[in-house]
Every structure is written in C-alpha cells, then in structure tokens.
Amino acid sequence: MARIARSPARRAAARPPEPDxxxxxxxxxxxxxxxxxxxxxxxxxxxxxxxxxxxxxxxxxxxxxxxxxxxxxxxxxxxxxxxRGAEAKQELLRDAGGGWSSTRVAAHLKMTRQGVDKRRRAGKLLALQSGHGDYLYPVCQFTDDGVIAGIDRFLAACPPSGGWTRLDVLLTPAEEIGGISPLDALRRGDAEAAVLVASMFGEQGGPADADE
Structure with a gap:
C-alpha cells in the first residue's frame, strides 16, 4: 500500500508546540x-x-x-x-559607576562592536557577563576620551579569574599600595602599583572563578 506523503505544513502541525x-x-x-x-x-x-x-x-x-x-x-x-552574591554584584557595579553595553562602549571608543569584542578577548577591557547574553563593561575603566591607562596591564597581571572577581580587586583598597585601590593607582598614573596588587591576589588565596 502506498504511503501518503505529508506536506511540510501538516508535519509541522503534528509536532507538539514548544513550551513558552x-x-x-x-x-x-x-x-x-x-x-x-x-x-x-x-x-x-x-x-x-x-x-x-x-x-x-x-x-x-x-x-x-x-x-x-x-x-x-x-x-x-x-x-x-x-x-547574597546577586546583591554583592549589584553593589560592586554601583561602585564601578555602572556598566556600559558593547554598543555604548563602541560609540565611546569610536569603533565597531566587533572591535570591542576583540579588545575584550585580548584582555584589554574588563567585561562582565550579563543575563542578556551580552557583556557589561564597568564605567570606571573609561576616561572622557578612551580607556584608563594601564588597565590592560592590570588585567594581564590578574590570575585566571572571572570579571566580577577582577572588578572586586580593582576597586578594593590594598595596604600594599598605601591603602588605595588599584583603580585609584591607575588614575594617578601608577600602573606598577595596580599590577602589584593584581599579581599578589592569587598568592593570597583569592578565588579563581569563571564568572566573567
């Protein structure tokens, strides 16, 4: 007995609907x-x-x-x-001045979004994963006309860790550099101090998570 071919529309109708x-x-x-x-x-x-x-x-x-x-x-x-982790992240992002989307960063740096992604992957921008599948870029790393000098050296000196952990290190005052934060050191033009704190973080038993 010949089989009756179903049309694509009928086959689609026969499938159960996907859950909302x-x-x-x-x-x-x-x-x-x-x-x-x-x-x-x-x-x-x-x-x-x-x-x-x-x-x-x-x-x-x-x-x-x-x-x-x-x-x-x-x-x-x-x-x-x-x-507690969610609340801590919100507070951390507020301390960082908020977060910019990839589109906002691209406009600020006068480049494409692909260019922003390339700089993020190269470790030249600090990025945080968002629940929208995109990244948030803490505002504190930007200046009026670009990126704060030395942020790439700070990120390179950090041990393998996620973006939230790196932001926490960036904003936290450190006794090793006179009680200021690595961000303050970068703003003063002292990248060496920021790099010192970043490189010591792993030695002090900081978490090496993957929350970027």
Missing part, C-alpha cells in the same frame, strides 16, 4: 514571590523595599530570611548564597 519558557518562568517566579511575601516579617519586607532596585529588593529579601529563622530549603538550598 518565559510564561513558565513568570508563573514560577510569581509563585515564589507570593511564598516569600507570606513567610517574611514586616521588618524584612520593609528592608527589601529600601533596596534601590527590584532585583536588589528580592536579593535582600532572600538573604535576610535565613537569619530570621525562615527555612529557605523549601525555596532552594542555594537561595541564600545566590541572593
């Missing part, structure tokens, strides 16, 4: 927020509302729940650690 991941995630997140709001105290909710952003507020709510004796295991065994 955004809708699923939205429903799951709404349920999580309702559960957190029901369990948290008024003081915890008030503290979360003081955060400067909605993401920061949720992160603060999660991180404050464990000390209050509220069980986070029902939410996620890693929820508190993830929340």
């Amino acid at each position: 991941l955004r809708s699923i995630f939205r429903r799951r997140t709404e349920a999580l927020i309702e559960r957190l709001a029901d369990q948290a105290s008024d003081e915890t909710i008030a503290a979360a509302l003081e955060a400067p952003s909605d993401v920061g507020g949720l992160a603060r709510l999660l991180s404050d729940m464990a000390p209050l004796g509220i069980e986070l295991q029902s939410v996620d065994p890693l929820a508190e650690a993830i929340a």
